[in-house]
Amino acid sequence: MDAYIEQAGLGGILTKVRNGERLSLDDGRQLYQHPNILAVGYLANIVRERKNGNQAFFIYNQHINYSNICTNLCKFCAFGKEKGHALAYEMSIEEVKEKVRQRLDEPITEIHVVGGIHPDLPFSYYLDLLRGIKDVRPEVHIQAFTCVEIHHLAQLAGKPVDTTLEELMAAGLGSMPGGGAEVFSPRIRRLTCERKLSGEGWLEVARTAHRLGLRTNATMLYGHIESIDERLEHLDALRHTQDETGGFLAFIPLAFHPKNTEMAEHSNTSGINDLKNIAVSRLMLDNFPHIKAYWVMVGPKLAQVALAFGADDMDGTVKEEVITHMAGAETEQALGHKTLIRLIHEAGRQPVQRDTLYNVLATF
Numbered sequence: 427m428d429a430y431i432e433q434a435g436l437g438g439i440l441t442k443v444r445n446g447e448r449l450s451l452d453d454g455r456q457l458y459q460h461p462n463i464l465a466v467g468y469l470a471n472i473v474r475e476r477k478n479g480n481q482a483f484f485i486y487n488q489h490i491n492y493s494n495i496c497t498n499l500c501k502f503c504a505f506g507k508e509k510g511h512a513l514a515y516e517m518s519i520e521e522v523k524e525k526v527r528q529r530l531d532e533p534i535t536e537i538h539v540v541g542g543i544h545p546d547l548p549f550s551y552y553l554d555l556l557r558g559i560k561d562v563r564p565e566v567h568i569q570a571f572t573c574v575e576i577h578h579l580a581q582l583a584g585k586p587v588d589t590t591l592e593e594l595m596a597a598g599l600g601s602m603p604g605g606g607a608e609v610f611s612p613r614i615r616r617l618t619c620e621r622k623l624s625g626e627g628w629l630e631v632a633r634t635a636h637r638l639g640l641r642t643n644a645t646m647l648y649g650h651i652e653s654i655d656e657r658l659e660h661l662d663a664l665r666h667t668q669d670e671t672g673g674f675l676a677f678i679p680l681a682f683h684p685k686n687t688e689m690a691e692h693s694n695t696s697g698i699n700d701l702k703n704i705a706v707s708r709l710m711l712d713n714f715p716h717i718k719a720y721w722v723m724v725g726p727k728l729a730q731v732a733l734a735f736g737a738d739d740m741d742g743t744v745k746e747e748v749i750t751h752m753a754g755a756e757t758e759q760a761l762g763h764k765t766l767i768r769l770i771h772e773a774g775r776q777p778v779q780r781d782t783l784y785n786v787l788a789t790f
């Protein structure tokens with residue numbers, strides 16, 4: 427195989443990968459532009475197996491999107507709606523608790539909570555939301571609020587981000603999901619989400635969370651107007667932040683879904699683009715423990731294949747995913763854990779049910 431990689435012109439990168447050396451942005455550019463997906467995937471798989479062996483993780487989780495009312499109205503998003511819009515909704519704390527109650531018979535270990543930037547819900551709503559979930563399901567880990575939401579909550583509370591996070595942690599916040607990162611480039615933010623917290627602002631919230639001991643994820647929304655260099659700068663900013671804090675758990679490349687968005691003229695991403703983003707992020711993010719192939723966005727079939735191209739995690743059972751489905755996702759709303767286990771087995775990997783912090787709960 428090494429001769430094959432050398433013939434593909436990737437011998438220099440292979441040497442660096444074998445020696446555990448950091449890849450440069452030029453290396454990243456070469457990988458993104460390389461036509462041979464097998465060669466790029468082979469390199470990513472070396473890192474994937476060094477970090478996670480043959481294990482492929484999944485989690486038993488539930489998604490709750492408490493409200494889609496949002497003042498940012500990003501052009502790539504079909505989920506966020508202005509207050510008063512026919513499709514706008516907001517759940518009462520009792521409705522959130524009912525969602526949790528409805529699934530008490532399932533062995534869910536994580537509840538993933540994300541919403542928009544709501545113009546008038548008070549800070550107390552978010553504390554009550556966390557406490558309400560814990561009332562119904564005390565043992566569950568709550569992974570809630572993107573860095574963008576946390577920044578907004580700090581403004582609502584009129585307090586610094588660290589104090590705000592401490593109050594949320596006391597109410598039950600266990601970790602934070604990786605959304606809202608999009609592409610950090612100011613050009614992309616100006617053209618697609620000009621009202622959103624800046625890339626530097628997103629990273630600063632993540633740093634603050636990590637300082638308090640909160641683990642967080644990171645994402646990148648690819649497949650729209652971003653250039654390869656903008657993707658690489660995004661990955662580079664993440665790995666520098668991870669050098670400083672070590673607080674990121676997983677990176678999730680998010681495939682752009684254009685339907686019902688203001689960027690609907692774009693096509694869906696291709697399988698090769700999806701695999702490239704997984705493989706290149708595995709290679710560039712040498713200090714991230716995990717790369718997720720989020721089956722909701724890339725489909726269960728490609729997420730399964732991605733386990734040989736750098737990914738070591740398929741996310742989880744999910745259920746009631748709204749953000750991608752409003753943007754036209756054709757995947758199911760949920761995958762049973764038996765399906766996840768079968769997909770992982772068929773990929774030749776060892777299925778591992780994990781908790782949010784990647785502690786092993788069961789192997790199959």
Ligand code: V47
Pocket residue numbers: 502503504505540572602603604605606607608643644645647676678680681682683684687720741749750753
């Ligand atoms: O923040 C919005 C993105 C994110 C679209 O941390 C879109 O483990 C594609 O972050 N097409 C929410 N993506 C999802 C997310 C996530 C999902 C699963 C696991 C984790 C994790 C995080 O989805 C948003 C935004 O970046 N998004 N619109 C769209 N049309």
